[in-house]
Amino acid sequence: MNWKSEISAARDRIAGYAQVTPVMESNIPGYPVELKLEHIQHTGSFKARGAFNTLLSSDVPAAGVVAASGGNHGAAAAYAAQTLGYPAKIFVPELAGPSKIALIRQTGADLSVVSGEYANALTAAQEHEATTGAMQIHAYDAPATVAGQGTCFAEWDVQGLQADTVLVAVGGGGLIAGALAWFGGARKVVAVEPETSCALNAALRAGEPVDVSVSGIAANALGARRIGEICFELAQGMSSVLVSDDAIAAAQLALWRAHRILVEPAGATALAALTSGAYRPEPGERVAVLVCGANIAPDPFAG
Amino acid sequence: MNWKSEISAARDRIAGYAQVTPVMESNIPGYPVELKLEHIQHTGSFKARGAFNTLLSSDVPAAGVVAASGGNHGAAAAYAAQTLGYPAKIFVPELAGPSKIALIRQTGADLSVVSGEYANALTAAQEHEATTGAMQIHAYDAPATVAGQGTCFAEWDVQGLQADTVLVAVGGGGLIAGALAWFGGARKVVAVEPETSCALNAALRAGEPVDVSVSGIAANALGARRIGEICFELAQGMSSVLVSDDAIAAAQLALWRAHRILVEPAGATALAALTSGAYRPEPGERVAVLVCGANIAPDPFAG
Numbered sequence: 001m002n003w004k005s006e007i008s009a010a011r012d013r014i015a016g017y018a019q020v021t022p023v024m025e026s027n028i029p030g031y032p033v034e035l036k037l038e039h040i041q042h043t044g045s046f047k048a049r050g051a052f053n054t055l056l057s058s059d060v061p062a063a064g065v066v067a068a069s070g071g072n073h074g075a076a077a078a079y080a081a082q083t084l085g086y087p088a089k090i091f092v093p094e095l096a097g098p099s100k101i102a103l104i105r106q107t108g109a110d111l112s113v114v115s116g117e118y119a120n121a122l123t124a125a126q127e128h129e130a131t132t133g134a135m136q137i138h139a140y141d142a143p144a145t146v147a148g149q150g151t152c153f154a155e156w157d158v159q160g161l162q163a164d165t166v167l168v169a170v171g172g173g174g175l176i177a178g179a180l181a182w183f184g185g186a187r188k189v190v191a192v193e194p195e196t197s198c199a200l201n202a203a204l205r206a207g208e209p210v211d212v213s214v215s216g217i218a219a220n221a222l223g224a225r226r227i228g229e230i231c232f233e234l235a236q237g238m239s240s241v242l243v244s245d246d247a248i249a250a251a252q253l254a255l256w257r258a259h260r261i262l263v264e265p266a267g268a269t270a271l272a273a274l275t276s277g278a279y280r281p282e283p284g285e286r287v288a289v290l291v292c293g294a295n296i297a298p299d300p301f302a303g
Numbered sequence: 304m305n306w307k308s309e310i311s312a313a314r315d316r317i318a319g320y321a322q323v324t325p326v327m328e329s330n331i332p333g334y335p336v337e338l339k340l341e342h343i344q345h346t347g348s349f350k351a352r353g354a355f356n357t358l359l360s361s362d363v364p365a366a367g368v369v370a371a372s373g374g375n376h377g378a379a380a381a382y383a384a385q386t387l388g389y390p391a392k393i394f395v396p397e398l399a400g401p402s403k404i405a406l407i408r409q410t411g412a413d414l415s416v417v418s419g420e421y422a423n424a425l426t427a428a429q430e431h432e433a434t435t436g437a438m439q440i441h442a443y444d445a446p447a448t449v450a451g452q453g454t455c456f457a458e459w460d461v462q463g464l465q466a467d468t469v470l471v472a473v474g475g476g477g478l479i480a481g482a483l484a485w486f487g488g489a490r491k492v493v494a495v496e497p498e499t500s501c502a503l504n505a506a507l508r509a510g511e512p513v514d515v516s517v518s519g520i521a522a523n524a525l526g527a528r529r530i531g532e533i534c535f536e537l538a539q540g541m542s543s544v545l546v547s548d549d550a551i552a553a554a555q556l557a558l559w560r561a562h563r564i565l566v567e568p569a570g571a572t573a574l575a576a577l578t579s580g581a582y583r584p585e586p587g588e589r590v591a592v593l594v595c596g597a598n599i600a601p602d603p604f605a606g
C-alpha cells in the first residue's frame with residue numbers, strides 16, 4: 001500500500017469534517033517538547049479522522065454503520081454517521097464509563113453496552129454486521145481507519161513540526177500505524193503504552209500479535225487485547241516503552257497545572273514517557289508528543 | 304505613548320517567560336471564528352504577560368512586589384515574582400475562590416484574603432505598598448501591564464490572525480486596552496462584559512469612568528468596580544456589548560462540548576457575545592475571540 005498517497009487522499013477527503021487541531025511548544029518535562037492538541041478534535045479524540053475517512057470513502061449500506069469501541073471510537077463513528085446522515089449502531093463495554101456513554105448517546109446513535117472489555121464489544125459488533133449488513137468501522141485495524149488517523153501527522157508536518165522523534169500512545173495501534181505510515185522513517189516514532197495494557201509491546205517481544213490482559217486507568221481507551229495486524233506490520237523494529245499508571249496520572253496533572261489542558265489518562269500517556277524518564281531523549285534530540293484524547297470521567301459538566 | 308513600540312519591546316522582553324499560546328479555528332457559533340487559547344498561558348490567564356513585562360522593565364526594590372487581584376492577576380504576579388526570584392505579597396478578595404487562592408499559595412507568595420470585592424484588596428495592597436516600599440503591579444491600569452497584555456495580540460498577528468473584528472472580555476480593561484493599543488484601528492475591537500460587571504460599558508455611557516456594582520458568575524475575574532483610565536482613554540467610540548450570566552455559562556459549556564476546552568466563565572465571555580447574538584457579524588465580517596482564562600472552580604484536580 002502507498003500509505004503517503006492514501007493519507008494525503010484521506011486528508012483532502014476529511015477536510016471540513018475533521019477539526020484542524022492546534023499545536024504548541026511546552027516545557028513540561030524540563031526541556032522543550034512540541035505538542036499537538038488532538039484532544040480538541042470533534043468528540044474529544046483523533047478517532048473522528050478515521051471514522052470520517054471510512055464513511056467518506058465507502059458506499060454505506062442502507063443498514064448504516066456499526067462500530068465496537070472502548071468509547072472514543074464509538075463516539076467518533078456515531079458523530080461521523082450523524083453528520084453524514086447514516087444510522088449508527090455502537091457497542092461499548094461497561095468500562096467505557098459514563099462520559100463516553102453519554103457522548104455516544106448525544107449523537108442519537110443506537111448504543112448497546114456489553115459486559116466485559118473491548119473485545120466483547122467487537123464480537124457483538126461483528127454479529128450485528130453479519131445479521132444486518134451494516135458496515136463495520138473498525139477501531140484500528142482497517143486501512144481507511146489507519147489512513148484517517150495518519151492525517152493527524154500529515155497536518156502536523158504542514159503546521160511546522162520540527163521534532164526528530166514523535167511519541168504516540170498505543171491501544172490497538174491505529175494511531176501509531178498512521179504515524180509510522182505517514183513518516184515512513186523520516187522521523188522516529190516511539191510507542192508508549194501503559195504497563196497494564198501493552199498489546200504492541202507484547203507483540204514486539206513475542207514476534208507476533210498475542211493476547212494480553214488489559215486493566216489500569218487508561219484501559220477504556222488503550223485497552224485492546226491484541227494489537228492490530230496493520231500496526232504490527234508497520235511497527236517492526238520500532239521503539240516501544242511502557243509507563244505506570246502513576247506516571248500517567250502525574251502527566252495528566254502536569255498538563256492541567258502547566259497549561260489548563262484537561263485530558264483523560266490515555267491523552268497523557270505519551271507525555272508520561274518523557275516526564276517519568278521511560279524515554280530519555282539524546283542530547284539535541286527534539287521531541288514531540290501527540291495529546292490524543294480528552295474524554296475524562298467524570299465529565300466536568302455532568303450532572 | 305507609542306504603544307506599538309512599547310508592545311513590541313514588551314514582546315521581546317517576555318520572550319521565554321510567557322507561553323506562546325496556540326490558535327485555532329472553531330465553528331461554535333455556526334460560522335467560523337478564530338480562537339486564541341490564551342487560557343493555556345502560565346497560571347491560566349493572559350495576566351502573566353503584564354506581570355512579567357512589569358517586573359522585567361523595573362528596578363524591583365528589596366521589599367519585592369505587591370499585587371491586588373480578583374485572583375488571576377495575583378497568581379500571575381506571584382508566579383512571575385517566583386520565577387524571577389522576588390518576594391511577593393498578594394491581596395485577593397474572598398470571592399477569588401478556592402482554585403485561585405490555591406494557585407497563588409502554590410507559588411510560595413505571602414497571600415492575604417480580604418473581605419469584600421477586588422476594590423478592597425486594592426486598598427489593602429496600596430497600604431502595603433506605602434508601608435513597606437514594595438512595588439505595586441497594578442492588575443490593569445498601568446502602562447507596563449497594558450503593554451504586556453498587548454503582546455497577546457502582537458503574537459496573534461504573527462500567528463496569522465485574519466479577522467476583521469476581535470472580541471475581548473473586559474474587567475478592569477488591561478487586556479482590551481492592550482488590544483486597542485496594538486491594533487490602533489487596523490482591526491475592530493469589541494468589548495464584551497457581563498451585564499452584572501460592566502465597568503467599561505457604564506463608563507462609555509456616562510462619558511467618564513464611574514463606579515459600578517459587580518456580581519455574577521464571572522465576578523472573580525471581570526469584577527472591577529471602575530474601568531482603568533488607560534483603557535477608558537483608548538476605548539473612546541468603541542463597540543461594547545453585554546451578555547447575561549446564562550449566555551456565559553452556555554458558551555463555557557459549548558467550548559467544552561465542541562473542543563474539550565475547559566475555561567472559567569470569564570474565559571467564555573467574549574465567545575458568549577457571538578453564541579448569544581449580542582454581537583452579530585455583518586455578512587463577510589471575519590471574527591476572532593480571545594479565550595482569556597481557565598481557572599475554573601472547583602479545580603478538576605482539587606481534593
